[in-house]
Amino acid sequence: MDFKQIQELVKMINKSNISELSIEQDKFKITIKQKDNEVQQVITVPAAAAPIQTVVAAAPAATPAPAAATAPAAAPSAPKADNLITIKSPMIGTFYRSAGPDKAPFINVGDEVTAGKVVCIIEAMKLFNEIESEVSGKIVKVLVDDATPVEYDQPLFLVEP
Template structure:
């Protein structure tokens, strides 16, 4: 099993409700456990003597890019508005509002979004994942600063239907 296949497995476990996944091939065994929105990998690869390593998958800290002013994180009262929908992060990673430092943001406050429109990018394990809106409406608030780490299921945008 190569590294890219392991990355894909971690992403799939992270996006699903699976709590544990174990795979054994010849002298290679991998167990991926998800606990409290954290994905944990346990590898056992025998060498001269059995070796066991445990790795926590966590957001990669990156240097903040030069950005325009972005709204601060939302308070609990902001997310409790009854008529607003929330676009949430489907994974752990680093949130980016634009495809590059010198590029415009995918969406801004006041922009209309439709289901399937790319609203941001989340970098996870050196992979840039385009996040698409699952709702249609108008962006009311951006809840995360650009180049900030985000958690699984963390609210990213508030949308007025």
């Protein structure tokens, strides 16, 4: 089972009434438990495969508060907020706007973005995951500061289609 499949499982559990899901394949076992508005993910890997045997990560439900807090501030400089599309974080990790400290950001406010274009990197457990846009349009606002932690489903960018 790869990382994207695990992400999809977490999304499905988050949207459903399922309280717990366990899957075992060969020497790999994953258990996802949901409590209240929070999904807890426990992954167990054999000792030979990884130095850390058990990893626990909590992913709270979507956090609309940051988007609502930044929307009024963005309203004067941006077009109508109701036609903006939000690019959200597909995972928990650390948000980076560029591939390295001395590199240019992948995108800036005012840049045109197309579906499939890399917009940022999210580091999770020492893995650097390139996050691609699923929409096309113009970047109106970057909602997260560089090198800061992000939660699952946290808004990262506002895009005008």
